[in-house]
Amino acid sequence: xxxxxxxxxxxxxxxETLKSTKTEIERQISALEAQLQEINLQHPNATVPNGSCPxxxxxxxxxxxxxxxxxxxxxxxxxxxLPAFGVQGQSKLLKSSVLVVGAGGLGSPALLYLAACGxxxxxxxxxxxxxxxxxxxxxxxxxxxxxxxxxRSAATAxxxxxxxxxVVEYQEPLRTSNALEILSKYDIIVDATDNxxxxxxxxxxxxxxxxxxxxxxxxxxxxxxxxFNYNDGPCYRCLFPTPPxxxxxxxxxxxxxxxxxxxxIGCLQALEAIKIASEIGEALSERMLLFDALSGRxxxxxxxxxxLQCVACGENAPFSKQQFQEFDYEKFTQxxxxxxxxxxxxxxxxxxxxTKEYKxxxxxxxxxxxxxxxxxxxxxxxxxxxxxxxxxxxxxxRLPEISSALKEKEEHQGTDSGSGGRLYVICRRGNDSQxxxxxxxxxxxxxxxxxxxxxxxxxxxxxxxxxTY
Amino acid sequence: xxxxxxVSKLCRFSDxxxxxxxxxxxxxxxxxxxxxxxxxxxxxxxxxxxxKDLLSWIRTNLIKERPEMFMKGDTVRPGVLALxxxxxxxxxxxxxxxxxxxxxxxxxxxxxxG
Numbered sequence: 001x002x003x004x005x006x007x008x009x010x011x012x013x014x015x016e017t018l019k020s021t022k023t024e025i026e027r028q029i030s031a032l033e034a035q036l037q038e039i040n041l042q043h044p045n046a047t048v049p050n051g052s053c054p055x056x057x058x059x060x061x062x063x064x065x066x067x068x069x070x071x072x073x074x075x076x077x078x079x080x081x082l083p084a085f086g087v088q089g090q091s092k093l094l095k096s097s098v099l100v101v102g103a104g105g106l107g108s109p110a111l112l113y114l115a116a117c118g119x120x121x122x123x124x125x126x127x128x129x130x131x132x133x134x135x136x137x138x139x140x141x142x143x144x145x146x147x148x149x150x151x152r153s154a155a156t157a158x159x160x161x162x163x164x165x166x167v168v169e170y171q172e173p174l175r176t177s178n179a180l181e182i183l184s185k186y187d188i189i190v191d192a193t194d195n196x197x198x199x200x201x202x203x204x205x206x207x208x209x210x211x212x213x214x215x216x217x218x219x220x221x222x223x224x225x226x227x228f229n230y231n232d233g234p235c236y237r238c239l240f241p242t243p244p245x246x247x248x249x250x251x252x253x254x255x256x257x258x259x260x261x262x263x264x265i266g267c268l269q270a271l272e273a274i275k276i277a278s279e280i281g282e283a284l285s286e287r288m289l290l291f292d293a294l295s296g297r298x299x300x301x302x303x304x305x306x307x308l309q310c311v312a313c314g315e316n317a318p319f320s321k322q323q324f325q326e327f328d329y330e331k332f333t334q335x336x337x338x339x340x341x342x343x344x345x346x347x348x349x350x351x352x353x354x355t356k357e358y359k360x361x362x363x364x365x366x367x368x369x370x371x372x373x374x375x376x377x378x379x380x381x382x383x384x385x386x387x388x389x390x391x392x393x394x395x396x397x398r399l400p401e402i403s404s405a406l407k408e409k410e411e412h413q414g415t416d417s418g419s420g421g422r423l424y425v426i427c428r429r430g431n432d433s434q435x436x437x438x439x440x441x442x443x444x445x446x447x448x449x450x451x452x453x454x455x456x457x458x459x460x461x462x463x464x465x466x467x468t469y
Numbered sequence: 470x471x472x473x474x475x476v477s478k479l480c481r482f483s484d485x486x487x488x489x490x491x492x493x494x495x496x497x498x499x500x501x502x503x504x505x506x507x508x509x510x511x512x513x514x515x516x517x518x519x520x521k522d523l524l525s526w527i528r529t530n531l532i533k534e535r536p537e538m539f540m541k542g543d544t545v546r547p548g549v550l551a552l553x554x555x556x557x558x559x560x561x562x563x564x565x566x567x568x569x570x571x572x573x574x575x576x577x578x579x580x581x582x583g
Contacts, residue, residue, distance in 0.1 A: 244546065
């Protein structure tokens with residue numbers, strides 16, 4: 001046996017043990033910090049001073065005509081030096097509360113800045129757990145928190161940046177049943193979610209409760225930012241009274257996203273929230289910022305004001321709490337509040353095979369052609385050996401290629417001509433492959449079958465060494 | 470000189486130079502090209518170009534696939550913001566907005582991701 005190999009596995013084992021110990025310690029620290037914070041809020045004088053965490057001085061007049069403690073003056077000194085912000089701006093910020101819905105790509109930088117700048121109470125809503133493929137953009141989370149709730153990870157990061165603010169964790173999905181109660185506890189709401197129904201729901205809830213909403217979005221290489229329901233400005237529904245078709249809603253998990261793009265928008269969301277909380281400058285109401293990362297262009301456009309006909313905030317029929325709670329946002333937008341990958345079922349069972357069955361065909365040496373209908377840049381990430389990449393949109397024009405590939409297989413096999421060469425179609429998750437097979441059947445390729453679950457299914461059930469993305 | 474003025478006047482009435490931009494994913498419907506510098510011909514007899522005219526011209530000349538992702542009926546589909554010179558077309562009369570030479574018309578699909 002290779003001695004290096006033994007050494008490596010010993011180190012790996014040790015790392016594994018240390019990592020799990022570290023996770024447990026971090027969990028305990030987080031819990032203790034939360035406890036301490038509770039005590040501090042109830043009895044501001046009870047904080048025990050130590051080297052790294054100086055005493056929090058209660059919010060009373062310092063004798064200088066404001067309520068900033070020496071600690072606060074030092075911590076926020078660069079804010080206080082800004083003539084437009086100063087003691088007054090910081091004081092307002094310290095007394096304000098902001099709720100960030102979503103601790104993902106937008107929420108990460110927004111939360112970090114809101115915690116650092118001294119927002120008095122910072123709420124975080126998220127039901128998800130940290131995953132490895134979040135790390136490139138959701139910069140608030142660290143590797144040690146993979147598999148753990150995003151809310152806990154984000155709250156720990158916020159507390160470690162600023163132990164003097166209150167951080168509140170809501171480890172649950174935001175629904176019509178809990179939204180009114182949660183949002184009502186905050187002055188400003190930041191929408192850092194990733195789907196259409198949540199955006200309508202949060203906007204409506206802000207209308208019902210009269211809260212300003214800082215709304216940001218980012219996909220691919222573009223971002224958008226605006227402030228809704230502020231100073232008699234429009235709400236989300238004024239701008240988008242009718243939801244877009246579900247097929248028009250791109251998602252980061254399908255379309256991709258350059259990590260820094262939501263980062264830029266999330267930072268700007270923090271900025272807008274800070275401006276509103278401290279009452280400085282002009283909030284981005286009735287205006288929208290459009291960010292195009294690739295061309296390096298930022299455009300700020302004027303958008304419509306509040307609509308008197310708006311279903312949510314209009315003159316005639318403003319939304320009531322009860323209407324809000326009874327509204328079905330998933331039905332309205334035809335998309336789920338907590339998006340899961342789409343699972344189509346377009347084909348009959350005899351037009352499909354599962355990944356294990358396909359593996360058997362491979363082992364038995366059945367003559368066949370495997371078409372991979374994913375886009376070319378997906379195919380470059382990972383593909384099965386001997387698969388032919390024909391992206392779905394070009395399928396129609398490349399049918400002759402399929403015919404000749406099938407013919408070649410038949411000739412190669414020699415004798416068997418009766419059944420004709422089999423045609424299998426694969427994609428990422430097994431949706432486009434069904435669309436392709438439907439089309440192929442129509443075009444006379446009756447032997448075409450789709451591989452259920454696609455490459456993800458293959459990686460899950462047959463070969464775990466095939467990378468997923 | 471007189472001839473030049475006459476020609477330029479005639480051209481102005483028959484042709485209009487515009488910049489049309491797509492964003493938020495709508496560019497995918499036009500071969501992934503975001504900025505289009507276009508010359509839109511006015512229909513014979515017409516003295517002005519409205520957004521309604523421009524939309525039907527775009528549908529015919531710029532949109533290469535899935536037109537239903539850009540338009541619904543004779544207007545843009547829900548979720549698309551139309552901006553004329555960086556201003557929401559709701560403020561200028563939507564489909565009736567009259568366009569001028571060198572106007573910049575932007576269509577943005579609203580994003581939901583984060």
